[in-house]
Amino acid sequence: MSIKTKLSMIMSCSVLVILVLNIALSYYTTEENLRQDSETKMVLTAKQIAIAVEQNQYSSDYVKRQIGNNLWLAAVMAAGELDPDINNITNEELVRLSQKVGVSHISLMEQTDDDIVVSRSSDPREIGLSTKSMTYWYQAFKQLFEKQQVTIPQGQKLEHFWSDGFEYSTSSPSDIDIWGYYHDGKRNYIINPFYNNTEVDDYVKISSPDEILNKIREVNPSILEITGINPLTFGSPNMGDDGRDSNFSKLNNRPIRFGTYQYGSTDEDHRAVVRAIRTGQNVSFVSETHEQKVLKSFIPIFTPNQSSYVISIVMDYKQISSMVSEQLVSHASISLVLLEIVIFGSYLLAGYITRPIQSILGKVNDVADGHFDFRLKVRRKDELGQLANRINAMIRNLGHYTSRLKQMYEENRAVKEHLESIINQTADAIHITDLEGKVLRVNRAFEQLYGFRSREVEGRNLKIIPPEAEEEMKRQHAQLVEGMSITSNETTWMKKDGTRVEVSVSTAPVRDEAGEITALISVSRDITSRNRMEELLRRSEKLTTVGQLAAGVAHEIRNPLTTLRGFLQLQQESNKLNHRHLDLMLSELDRINLIVGEFLILAKPQAVHFQNRDIRFILGDVISLLDSQAHLHGVEFVLRASSDSAMVHCEENQLKQVFINLLKNGMEAMPNGGSIHIKLKHDEQSKRVRIEIRDEGIGIPEEMMPKLGEPFFTNKESGTGLGLMVSQRIIQSHKGMMDIKSVMNKGTTVIIELPASEQQPEVIEVDQVTVTDEPITDEEK
Numbered sequence: 077m078s079i080k081t082k083l084s085m086i087m088s089c090s091v092l093v094i095l096v097l098n099i100a101l102s103y104y105t106t107e108e109n110l111r112q113d114s115e116t117k118m119v120l121t122a123k124q125i126a127i128a129v130e131q132n133q134y135s136s137d138y139v140k141r142q143i144g145n146n147l148w149l150a151a152v153m154a155a156g157e158l159d160p161d162i163n164n165i166t167n168e169e170l171v172r173l174s175q176k177v178g179v180s181h182i183s184l185m186e187q188t189d190d191d192i193v194v195s196r197s198s199d200p201r202e203i204g205l206s207t208k209s210m211t212y213w214y215q216a217f218k219q220l221f222e223k224q225q226v227t228i229p230q231g232q233k234l235e236h237f238w239s240d241g242f243e244y245s246t247s248s249p250s251d252i253d254i255w256g257y258y259h260d261g262k263r264n265y266i267i268n269p270f271y272n273n274t275e276v277d278d279y280v281k282i283s284s285p286d287e288i289l290n291k292i293r294e295v296n297p298s299i300l301e302i303t304g305i306n307p308l309t310f311g312s313p314n315m316g317d318d319g320r321d322s323n324f325s326k327l328n329n330r331p332i333r334f335g336t337y338q339y340g341s342t343d344e345d346h347r348a349v350v351r352a353i354r355t356g357q358n359v360s361f362v363s364e365t366h367e368q369k370v371l372k373s374f375i376p377i378f379t380p381n382q383s384s385y386v387i388s389i390v391m392d393y394k395q396i397s398s399m400v401s402e403q404l405v406s407h408a409s410i411s412l413v414l415l416e417i418v419i420f421g422s423y424l425l426a427g428y429i430t431r432p433i434q435s436i437l438g439k440v441n442d443v444a445d446g447h448f449d450f451r452l453k454v455r456r457k458d459e460l461g462q463l464a465n466r467i468n469a470m471i472r473n474l475g476h477y478t479s480r481l482k483q484m485y486e487e488n489r490a491v492k493e494h495l496e497s498i499i500n501q502t503a504d505a506i507h508i509t510d511l512e513g514k515v516l517r518v519n520r521a522f523e524q525l526y527g528f529r530s531r532e533v534e535g536r537n538l539k540i541i542p543p544e545a546e547e548e549m550k551r552q553h554a555q556l557v558e559g560m561s562i563t564s565n566e567t568t569w570m571k572k573d574g575t576r577v578e579v580s581v582s583t584a585p586v587r588d589e590a591g592e593i594t595a596l597i598s599v600s601r602d603i604t605s606r607n608r609m610e611e612l613l614r615r616s617e618k619l620t621t622v623g624q625l626a627a628g629v630a631h632e633i634r635n636p637l638t639t640l641r642g643f644l645q646l647q648q649e650s651n652k653l654n655h656r657h658l659d660l661m662l663s664e665l666d667r668i669n670l671i672v673g674e675f676l677i678l679a680k681p682q683a684v685h686f687q688n689r690d691i692r693f694i695l696g697d698v699i700s701l702l703d704s705q706a707h708l709h710g711v712e713f714v715l716r717a718s719s720d721s722a723m724v725h726c727e728e729n730q731l732k733q734v735f736i737n738l739l740k741n742g743m744e745a746m747p748n749g750g751s752i753h754i755k756l757k758h759d760e761q762s763k764r765v766r767i768e769i770r771d772e773g774i775g776i777p778e779e780m781m782p783k784l785g786e787p788f789f790t791n792k793e794s795g796t797g798l799g800l801m802v803s804q805r806i807i808q809s810h811k812g813m814m815d816i817k818s819v820m821n822k823g824t825t826v827i828i829e830l831p832a833s834e835q836q837p838e839v840i841e842v843d844q845v846t847v848t849d850e851p852i853t854d855e856e857k
Contacts, residue, residue: 083429087422088415095411099404106403110396115360115373118299121292122358122375122387125302128288129334130379140254143271144239147256150177150269151237160263162186162195170198174269183268185257195265199272236260285334300370301390303340304333307353308383311346339365339390345374349386352376362393369393436464443471446478505579505600508586511557513537516595525579525602527572540569542576556585556596566603578604633672636664688833691722691731691756691765698735699754702743710749713739717756722765723833726810734803738769738826741799745773745824763832770825776818784816 154173159165162184174182183197185207194205239256255270289302309315309324310331319337324330341363348359352374360373371391378384499506505522509515515533523529526540541549545567552562561584568576579600586595643657699713706713742752750772757766776784784800807814811831818824 081426083426084419084423087426088419091418091422092415095415099407099411102407103400103404107396107400110399111360111362111371114371114391114396115358117296118360118371118373118389118391119358119375121296121299121302122373122377122389125285125288125292125304125387126377129285129304132285132288140239143254144234144237144256147179147239147254147269147271148234148237148258150179150182151256151258151267153177154182154267154269155258155260155263158184158263158267162263162265165196167196167198167200167203170196174198177269179269180253180272181270183270185266185268186264192266194268197268289335298392298395299389300392301336301339301388303335303337303388303390305345305349305374305386305388306331306333306383307349307386310349310386311342315342317342333385335388339368339370339372340388341365345372345388348372348374349388352386353384365390369397371396436467439471440467443474503601505602506597507533507538507600508595508597509538510595511593513553522600525571525577525600526569540571542568542570552583553596556583557593559585559593561585569600577602578607633668636668639664686725686727688723689726689728689731691724691767691830692717694726694728694731695735695754695756695767698732698739702736702739706739706743706752709743709746711743711746712751713754714751715754715756718758720758722756722758724765724810724830725833726830730806731810734806734828735769737799737803742769742771742773742824745771745775758832760832763834765830765832767828767830768825769828770823772823775820775822775824776816777820781816781818 154177157173157176158169165184170182170184174180181197181199181202183194183199183202185192186195192207194202197203237256237258239254253270253272255268258267258269259265285304292302293299303319306324306329309321309329310319312321312324312331314323315321315331317340319332319340321331344363348361352359353376356376356378358373358375360371363370363372371393373389373391375387375389376384377387500520502519503521505519505525507515507518507522514535515538518528518530518533528538548567552565556562561582563582565581565583567579567581569579569581570576580603581598581600583596583598585593586597588594640661643654643661647654647657695715695717699715703713739752746752752772753768753770755766755768755770757768759766804814807828807830813829815827816824817827
């Protein structure tokens, strides 16, 4: 989809959203306004109804007063013709009398012990009716019997007379009658004249607002129902769905004072009535009644002379819905026309805006194809013009960088091919693994040495480590991951066919640009032939050494033997024993014994027992042995050692012999006395123990340094040259290293390095050793 289409769609959708929001807002606003207007009209209608009801009430009161006067006159006329004793009066007499005085019926009420009942009546239905259950009337009747003025606030009061207006008849609940009650104190009964339903029907219609309600509904067809509600009895538990209540069935206390109650919901309407009376304001809401949506409004009416009531008006919601729908259709039609105009206009506007973009897009496609020899021409000063200028600059830079990248690519490709050629042509086996041990790459020398093809090992773990070397390889791998390198590690690896090969392996970590270790590169070389050559060389050196030793021994022993032979021949010729010659002969024999003893050290294998010992204690023992002899020659031992243990796996007596030889050499190199400095250091990183012995003697000439350690090479008059050779051989057997540095007239420094032991230090008991100038015997060794 093109930008032009997208831009047009965005503008059209934006306008569409605005129009939809406008329609929705207009819909809800119109509906709310129409509802408020309807509620206002309903309130005005209710007030009109209240005024009409109040006017009817005045008319009804006037009619009740006129009828009450007629009933009073009828009662007075009846009192003049009736016997004061009720027992002397018959019902037939009351029938004739009612016709004479012009009333419907006349009843006589007498007082019993606990009630007032109808004893005589022209209407048989009235006889026997009790008034005790009707507290309101019962109190009035008692007051009449007691010759008192009736104090009941409602009703009409004349002399000896009281009337309560229109009410449902007790004997005929469907009829509405009006009664009067007369008692002048001269008789034992109350005269009760009354008009029945047929006589007062027109008066009830005049006083009822139903006719007004019907007229209002004819004028406003949307009004479905108007109801006058008595808030004191409405919503009682016994009230039915039609508003009738058996407990409250009188005109003055029934729940529905006027109108009908067909669109009601008792619980919902009761809450609205209570709220309207409590707040004094109308309560309106939309409800669903008889599957019809209606708007209900409850308007409280407060009157000064009588109890307050609530007028309920139910309006059909279709009128509001139809008006809202009409307005919605009108808005939607206008919005559709506007939307069509916007779509067409936005498409034209988008074409104008995106025209430079089309030009830019075509040139960018040319750049993507590798053409950098053109420039965009967009003569605009807005963002698109700035974009065109920046694209021109980008094209220039891209052309420059692309040419450089091509050149660098060719150079890198040549270097890569050269390096790959070197790696593949080198004689050393190279393989690269990730940190998990999976092979990433191998060269041809690796395939030839171990018999694996590259496709067989790449992406897999190599199985060239013998089982006995796996622990050592894990330790080395941990060191490599930490960043250390391992060089010239001589070990044995396995080939594909299971045979073993001696190799020298150098492994180093490979880091990325961020310095993180990503892989390990190992270079291994077959040293089987070299080891064989070294073994042959060692054998040759041994033969050479044996020859030198044999020549030296023959030379050194021949001189004492010549001396012995001369003294023996002299004594044989003189036939005398010369004790001075005997001492010289014994001295020469001792010299021969010394030479033979040191020669046996080199020639005879000795049984040694290696143990973990602390070099500090060994040096301490040697210094203690030689301390007295050193004082005699004016020599002082200066020992510097840390408090940390320096454990090595060694043969203690052999190391003592090495230290004794070196310290004695140092003392003999200082004929005028001086200090011998001994420095002991344990390097935990390299895991080696370093011993440095430095004297302040005359030093060793530079031309003699290469010959040190050769048998029978010495600058001492009585030396054999075998002591240094024996010391070197002992250090080598301990897998250590000994180096000698010397400066004429300044002194000689001997450096010894031994591998440290990982075992914890143990308590060492050192026996007292005595050192003399005499040669060391085989037993002492």
